[in-house]
Amino acid sequence: MKEAMLYEHIGRQTVRCRLCPHGCLIPEGRTGFCGVRKNLGGTLYALTYGKVASIAIDPIEKKPLYHFYPGTPILSLGTFGCNLRCKHCQNWEISHHDASENGEGLSELTPEQTIALAKKRGCDAIAWTYNEPSIWFEFILESARLAREAGLLTVMVTAGMINPPALKALLNHIDAYRLDVKGFTEAFYERLTGSPVLANVLENGIIAHEAGAHVEIVTNVIPNWNDSDEQLDGLSRWIVEHLGGDTPWHVTAYHPSNRVREPPTPASTLERAARIGRSNGLSYVYVGNIPGHRGQNTLCPSCEALLVDRVGFGIGENHILGGKCEFCGFAITSYRGPDLPYRHHTTPFPQYVL
Numbered sequence: 001m002k003e004a005m006l007y008e009h010i011g012r013q014t015v016r017c018r019l020c021p022h023g024c025l026i027p028e029g030r031t032g033f034c035g036v037r038k039n040l041g042g043t044l045y046a047l048t049y050g051k052v053a054s055i056a057i058d059p060i061e062k063k064p065l066y067h068f069y070p071g072t073p074i075l076s077l078g079t080f081g082c083n084l085r086c087k088h089c090q091n092w093e094i095s096h097h098d099a100s101e102n103g104e105g106l107s108e109l110t111p112e113q114t115i116a117l118a119k120k121r122g123c124d125a126i127a128w129t130y131n132e133p134s135i136w137f138e139f140i141l142e143s144a145r146l147a148r149e150a151g152l153l154t155v156m157v158t159a160g161m162i163n164p165p166a167l168k169a170l171l172n173h174i175d176a177y178r179l180d181v182k183g184f185t186e187a188f189y190e191r192l193t194g195s196p197v198l199a200n201v202l203e204n205g206i207i208a209h210e211a212g213a214h215v216e217i218v219t220n221v222i223p224n225w226n227d228s229d230e231q232l233d234g235l236s237r238w239i240v241e242h243l244g245g246d247t248p249w250h251v252t253a254y255h256p257s258n259r260v261r262e263p264p265t266p267a268s269t270l271e272r273a274a275r276i277g278r279s280n281g282l283s284y285v286y287v288g289n290i291p292g293h294r295g296q297n298t299l300c301p302s303c304e305a306l307l308v309d310r311v312g313f314g315i316g317e318n319h320i321l322g323g324k325c326e327f328c329g330f331a332i333t334s335y336r337g338p339d340l341p342y343r344h345h346t347t348p349f350p351q352y353v354l
């Protein structure tokens with residue numbers, strides 16, 4: 001088992017984990033709130049190091065990342081455990097796997113094997129996703145460093161609940177930080193996730209942006225929970241002010257789950273969110289989780305030409321060349337991708353399960 005980083009001894013056999021804002025005080029034999037960091041004999045262990053619960057090759061659009069190497073197949077992996085308890089969680093089974101099993105029965109991969117697998121399968125990028133990667137800290141830190149050395153792009157898909165020093169260590173090796181900002185009040189965060197951690201999440205978005213990572217924001221809009229004009233207005237203003245008006249903001253439809261009993265988000269709500277975001281200065285607001293919706297395409301903010309057309313999780317065409325609109329030359333400043341035309345992907349992109 002791998003000893004955890006970022007903890008301290010409190011008394012004889014108790015430790016305090018310093019990875020995330022919970023700051024769990026963990027007695028001998030117990031795990032923290034996340035369920036994956038366990039104190040055994042006064043030493044904190046990272047139970048999920050190298051344990052993989054889910055692995056697949058996804059199109060990068062599925063993360064979703066829309067301004068980061070469109071059409072790229074990305075090796076995506078996750079483990080179990082989470083440091084939030086979102087009532088609408090779609091991945092409850094892997095996020096809240098019984099930690100008493102200590103990851104038994106899961107596949108094991110070393111960081112070196114992960115990189116070799118990505119290369120073997122023709123992936124140019126790796127994403128840590130599916131469950132919350134912040135609490136897979138030690139494994140991602142090492143894997144991302146090796147991935148960069150091997151010339152791969154690195155992506156975290158995260159709810160952003162982690163202490164800033166830990167995040168900064170990860171960001172030394174992370175290219176894209178896909179961050180959930182679930183709403184814009186602490187009361188909403190507490191109601192949905194069980195933890196009033198909005199301030200921490202926002203701070204981490206700024207840290208990632210200032211570290212030079214590519215940042216895209218996702219907000220799952222739930223009727224009667226976070227769909228008010230006030231929440232959408234506040235959040236979109238915050239993005240413009242702190243991350244820039246060129247930051248992609250994905251407003252996605254919620255689908256009913258076991259513990260949140262609202263109807264699915266209507267397209268009109270997401271269209272309203274997109275209007276609010278644009279009126280506040282966001283150039284790229286995307287409507288997500290509504291198959292075929294036009295709001296998932298990229299339009300040039302200057303000449304309004306269709307730049308990237310998305311079908312399912314694939315892309316049809318891409319008219320961003322050298323970071324500019326091919327038609328009018330407008331710079332798409334938040335776009336990162338190859339300088340060459342990148343138009344030859346199958347649509348829809350097939351999902352390969354490894």
Ligand SMILES: [Zn+2]
Nearest residue numbers: 300303325328
């Ligand atoms: Zn244009």
